[in-house]
Structure formats: structure tokens, C-alpha cells
Amino acid sequence: MFIAAKNQVKNFQKLVNDFLFGEGHFERLGVFRFLLCGVMFYIACWRQLNVDQYGPNSLIPAANAFDVFSEFYKPYLKLFFWPDTLASTVHWIYIGLLGLATVGLSNRVLMILTWVIAQGFIQRNFSVLFGADVIGTLFLFFLSFTRCNEYFSLRGFFRKKKVVYNQNSWSDQLSTVFFRLLQLQLFTIYAYTGFEKLKGQTWWDGTALWTVLVNPQFTSFDLLFLKNFPTFFAIGTFVTIIFEVYFWVMVSIKRTRFLWLCLGVLFHLMIGVLLGLMSFSLVMISTYVLFSYRTNLRQFMEKALPVRFQKLISL
Amino acid sequence: MMIVMGNGSSFLGRYLGQYYFPVANTTGVNTTWNFFSPDPAHIMYVHYIVHFEDDYGNPSKDPKEYFYPEQKDGSNFAMNVRRHNYMMRFMIIDPTRVAQFFVPWVCKQNPGSTKVQFALILNRIPSLDKVITLKDTPYSDLLTTEELNQNVYSCQKPS
Numbered sequence: 001m002f003i004a005a006k007n008q009v010k011n012f013q014k015l016v017n018d019f020l021f022g023e024g025h026f027e028r029l030g031v032f033r034f035l036l037c038g039v040m041f042y043i044a045c046w047r048q049l050n051v052d053q054y055g056p057n058s059l060i061p062a063a064n065a066f067d068v069f070s071e072f073y074k075p076y077l078k079l080f081f082w083p084d085t086l087a088s089t090v091h092w093i094y095i096g097l098l099g100l101a102t103v104g105l106s107n108r109v110l111m112i113l114t115w116v117i118a119q120g121f122i123q124r125n126f127s128v129l130f131g132a133d134v135i136g137t138l139f140l141f142f143l144s145f146t147r148c149n150e151y152f153s154l155r156g157f158f159r160k161k162k163v164v165y166n167q168n169s170w171s172d173q174l175s176t177v178f179f180r181l182l183q184l185q186l187f188t189i190y191a192y193t194g195f196e197k198l199k200g201q202t203w204w205d206g207t208a209l210w211t212v213l214v215n216p217q218f219t220s221f222d223l224l225f226l227k228n229f230p231t232f233f234a235i236g237t238f239v240t241i242i243f244e245v246y247f248w249v250m251v252s253i254k255r256t257r258f259l260w261l262c263l264g265v266l267f268h269l270m271i272g273v274l275l276g277l278m279s280f281s282l283v284m285i286s287t288y289v290l291f292s293y294r295t296n297l298r299q300f301m302e303k304a305l306p307v308r309f310q311k312l313i314s315l
Numbered sequence: 316m317m318i319v320m321g322n323g324s325s326f327l328g329r330y331l332g333q334y335y336f337p338v339a340n341t342t343g344v345n346t347t348w349n350f351f352s353p354d355p356a357h358i359m360y361v362h363y364i365v366h367f368e369d370d371y372g373n374p375s376k377d378p379k380e381y382f383y384p385e386q387k388d389g390s391n392f393a394m395n396v397r398r399h400n401y402m403m404r405f406m407i408i409d410p411t412r413v414a415q416f417f418v419p420w421v422c423k424q425n426p427g428s429t430k431v432q433f434a435l436i437l438n439r440i441p442s443l444d445k446v447i448t449l450k451d452t453p454y455s456d457l458l459t460t461e462e463l464n465q466n467v468y469s470c471q472k473p474s
Contacts, residue, residue, distance in 0.1 A: 043394070046393075046394040046395055047395070047398075049394075050395050053398070053402070057423070057424075058420075059420045060416050064415070064416070067415065068405075072323065072324065073323075073346075074340060075340045075341045076336070076337040076340055076341050077337070077341045079341070119341075119342070119343060122343065126405070127402045127405035127412075128398050128399075128402050128405075129401065130394075130398070130401065131350055134346060138342070138343050138346075141342055141343070181317070184317060184318070188317050188318055188348075189321070189348050191321070192322060192347070192348040192349075193348045193349070193350055193352070195322070196347065196348060196349040196352040196353060197349075197351070197352040197353070199352065200352050200353030200354040200355075201353075201354060202354045203352065203353070203354070207442065207443045207444075208351065208355055210440075210442075210443040211355040211356075211440050214440060215355065215356070215357065215358055215440060216358065216388040216389060217356075217358055217359075217388060217389035217400060218355075218389075220390070220392050224454055227443065227447060227450075230443055233443060276397075
């Protein structure tokens with residue numbers, strides 16, 4: 001019995017070991033990096049038009065930037081290390097760093113610097129944020145510790161050594177652990193988003209989507225005609241909650257993963273088009289790559305890219 | 316950490332948080348993930364009038380009337396314009412933010428201003444039940460408008 005228990009512990013250890021350090025995940029991390037940093041690059045280009053809100057004439061003065069946080073959420077470390085007068089310049093540098101990360105010409109140090117600037121802008125004026133800024137920056141933080149610049153990267157054109165995954169190297173171990181943290185963070189976000197909705201009377205009542213879809217501050221379409229199809233709102237409201245609360249369960253189960261991810265793409269594209277939140281939707285959809293199968297993703301990329309670009313995905 | 320901090324204000328969050336608040340708050344993990352929740356917001360915008368008075372309280376210039384965001388109903392969906400919509404919502408959630416940030420900002424943008432007359436306009440979207448029941452009533456008649464948080468704030472004279 002003791003031996004059987006010992007074997008079970010060993011099997012469990014192996015399972016955990018394989019889960020955390022079994023493979024390098026270069027393909028998934030590479031494509032995710034391209035998508036996430038690409039969307040953040042796009043958002044940042046638009047944000048350059050709002051850069052006055054990070055300068056001396058901002059609604060929130062730099063000296064009071066942390067006053068908008070309650071004690072509970074107040075950051076311990078001030079990450080906006082630049083003076084307000086340099087906000088525009090630093091923002092341009094940030095855009096440049098995101099551009100480099102998108103094409104895979106960044107590295108861990110540069111990506112952490114990119115994250116510090118991104119988080120610095122979040123701290124500097126917390127009032128002017130989109131959900132996509134907060135979620136994208138958080139994912140960028142986790143991504144910075146991974147080896148995400150190996151696959152689908154311009155590095156492929158001038159790389160001399162083959163990229164290999166070494167289970168015993170600390171660098172690779174760090175990368176795979178942060179890959180799992182990325183997945184876990186997404187599960188957490190979806191679950192809590194669903195739970196928070198359950199606190200609301202209109203979500204529980206099945207009419208929350210009505211308030212969203214006829215509010216001209218949320219949608220650019222005139223969707224008032226949908227009042228003739230009230231069941232659409234009831235079903236849509238409950239499907240939204242079920243999708244979010246059970247995301248982590250359904251995506252963890254291999255048999256339901258594809259269905260749930262397809263639902264997610266549809267769900268986010270609808271949000272993107274109807275509510276004009278395409279950047280947020282693309283950030284969320286980009287994370288689905290983290291749950292794709294390595295071989296499927298490889299085959300897809302090989303087919304999708306023209307021959308002259310195949311070097312981008314060589315390892 | 317990331318699992319607990321999604322509901323950081325819970326007992327577990329408060330209890331365990333003491334060990335990793337510095338990291339969680341700085342990295343942004345300590346965040347509530349509430350999109351369109353607990354309930355989606357109604358149509359809202361700020362209406363404010365900037366007054367210019369001399370030392371005796373007499374008008375020295377015509378008052379200026381503004382809306383924030385400029386497009387009251389948010390009909391412009393360009394990302395840079397939409398950020399102002401988010402900023403307005405962030406401000407009005409907590410009335411102290413209006414006095415601490417919004418009013419000084421308005422005063423700074425209007426040199427010589429002495430007072431800011433502030434009101435939050437809330438266009439309440441009728442419930443789905445009401446719209447279905449009163450289907451012959453025009454939708455615009457079912458929208459109710461309220462003026463909230465009306466207040467007059469003084470501008471601080473530049474020192």
C-alpha cells in the first residue's frame with residue numbers, strides 16, 4: 001500500500017512537471033505576442049492623440065495621480081518615471097517598443113521596459129483607460145517573462161542557431177511557468193467577470209443586454225427594433241453569464257474547448273462590432289491562441305504564410 | 316494571488332493580500348474584473364456652466380456653457396474621443412473627484428473663471444418591460460431625464 005501511494009505521488013509529480021515544464025510553447029507564445037502587441041500598438045497609436053491627458057494639462061495632476069486609487073488598490077511603486085513634459089516623447093518610445101515586440105525584435109529586458117511604461121501610463125491617469133489597456137498590459141507583463149520572440153518573428157531571418165527547448169534551463173522553465181500563468185489569468189478574468197455580473201439586478205433579470213444595446217453611448221447602431229424580439233435579450237444575457245462563468249471549465253476539457261473558443265470568438269466579435277470595442281475584443285480573442293494545439297497551429301501557420309515568409313516560423 | 320485578487324476585497328483577499336499587495340497593486344493584478352457590471356450604465360454626461368465674475372461678484376464676461384463629453388450621447392466612436400466618455404464616467408462615480416479634479420481642470424482651461432455650475436445629466440433607459448407594454452408610445456417619450464449632483468464650485472485664484 002505504501003508503494004502504491006508512493007507511485008501515485010510520483011505520477012502526480014510527473015503530471016505537474018509535464019504540465020509546467022513539458023514543452024516550450026514557442027508557437028503559441030509567438031503568435032500570441034504578435035497579436036497582443038499588434039493590437040496594443042494600434043491602441044497606443046490612437047492614444048497618442050490623447051497624450052495631453054498625461055501631460056501638465058491633464059485632468060489629474062501628476063502629484064495627485066495616486067489619489068484616485070483607494071488605499072486598497074493604491075500602487076506601491078510609482079512607475080511613471082518621466083516628467084509630464086516628456087509624456088509625448090515617452091509615449092512615442094512606447095509605441096516603438098510595441099512595434100519591435102510585434103515583429104519579434106524585442107527581448108525580455110525590452111519587453112519588461114515596455115510593460116513598465118505601459119503600466120506607468122495606466123498609473124499616471126487611471127481615469128482615461130479602456131478595459132483593453134488594463135487587460136492588454138497585464139498580459140504583456142506575463143508575456144515579458146516568456147520566450148515569446150522565437151516563433152513568428154523577424155529573428156528567423158538572421159538566426160544561426162536552432163531554437164531548442166531545454167527543460168533544465170531556468171530561462172525555459174520561467175517561460176513555461178509564465179505561459180501557464182497567462183492561461184490562468186485569462187480563466188480568472190472570465191470567471192470574475194461573470195460573477196460580478198451576477199451581482200447586478202438586470203443581469204439576473206435577463207434584461208442587461210437591452211440596456212447595453214440601446215444606449216447610444218455604447219453602440220453606434222440603432223438596435224431599437226430588437227424590442228420586437230425580447231427573448232433575444234433574455235437568452236443573450238444568460239448565455240453571456242454562462243459563457244464567462246464556465247469558460248475555465250469548458251476550455252480545460254479537451255472535448256469542449258473548440259466549441260467554447262468558437263463561441264468566444266463569436267461573442268467578442270459581436271461586442272467588437274455592435275459596441276465599437278474592437279480593440280478590446282481583439283485583445284481577448286488573441287489570448288485564445290494560448291489554448292490551441294501546437295501541431296494544429298504550426299500547420300495553420302505553414303499554410304497561411306507564403307513561402308518567402310516561412311523563415312518567420314522556423315525554429 | 317491572481318485567483319484571490321479578482322475578489323480582493325473578500326476576507327481571503329484581505330487576509331492573504333497583506334503578503335502580496337505590493338506586487339499585486341503595482342502589476343495591476345489587484346483589479347476587479349467588472350465589465351458592464353453589476354449593471355450596465357444609462358446614458359449620462361456632464362453639463363457645466365463656467366462663470367466669470369469680478370471682485371464684487373458681478374459678471375465680468377458672459378458665462379460659457381459646455382457638455383462633457385462634447386458629444387453628449389457619445390455618437391463619435393473614435394477611440395480618442397471615446398476615452399473622454401470613460402473619463403467622465405470615472406469622475407462622476409465619486410462626487411469628490413468632481414471637486415478635486417474636474418473643477419480645477421475646467422477652471423484652468425478657462426482663465427479668469429470664478430465659478431463652475433455642475434450637473435450630471437442622466438437619461439434613464441426605460442426597462443424592456445415598459446417598452447413592450449407601452450409599445451405605442453414613442454421611445455423618446457419613455458426616456459426620463461434627471462439632473463443629479465447639482466452644485467456650484469468656486470475656482471481657486473491662481474497664486
